[in-house]
Amino acid sequence: MTGALSLDIGIGRRTRPLxxxxxxxxxxxxxxxxxxxxxxxxxxxxxxxxxxxxxxxGTDMVLAAHFTPVAGRLTATTVETVRFTRPDRIDFRLVRGPVPAVAESFRLSERGPGTRLEYRGEMGTDLWGVGERWGRIVARHWEKTVADSLASLRQEAERRAERPEA
Structure with missing residues (x-):
């Protein structure tokens, strides 16, 4: 669960949307x-x-470690590449974590006076049904973490937008 052990054996790979x-x-x-x-x-x-x-x-991409509390005193550590395509897209790809594969994107589109941020992704697990069950557990935590991040992003972006120009 913490991402300390990362297995990517590629056997019985199943994917699910995020x-x-x-x-x-x-x-x-x-x-x-x-x-x-x-x-x-x-x-x-x-x-x-x-x-x-x-x-x-780099100029348009970083390799970053993300630390997420998961249970009690446990912290999950994922390592991801993050690629920036201004002004409308940010892509994340898992390098190390609790599952072998995750690819995600934030897509930004103009909506009236504001912005719509759409998150989508795909998670891959190995070992057929066993991996699929593990993926359900991880996806539940993963998507909650994303939802919490999106709420914080929204709050901060709206706070910045309300500030008068200096």
Whole structure:
């Protein structure tokens, strides 16, 4: 569950969708993109450093470790590549975690005066039915973590959008 042991044997691979989760945000698309990208491409707050640590940074992609509390004192650590395609897409691909494969995206589209952020992904597990059952457990936690992140992103983007220009 914590991602400390990552098995990718490729036998009996089953995939399942993640999402969709859709959030309408009262902020311009560039603002929303900047809020999502901030902990990866910019200066991170102390709170975000406890959740995300950039291991390697390029011009449009980073390798980052994500830390997520899962049960009691356990923390899941996933390592993912995060690719940025401004202004409308951010893609995540799992490198190490509790399942062998995850690919996700945040797609940003303009909706009236605001932005629609749509999350979609796919999770792959090995070992037929056993892996499928494990995938259901992991997906439940994974999607809750994404929902919590989207709520925080929405709140921060709307807060920034309400600030008067300096």
């Amino acid at each position: 999402g969709p989760q859709v959030v309408d945000i009262r902020a311009h698309r560039d603002t929303v993109f900047d809020v999502v990208a901030q902990p990866y491409l910019g200066r991170s707050t102390r709170v975000m450093r406890e959740k995300v640590r950039v291991l390697e940074r």
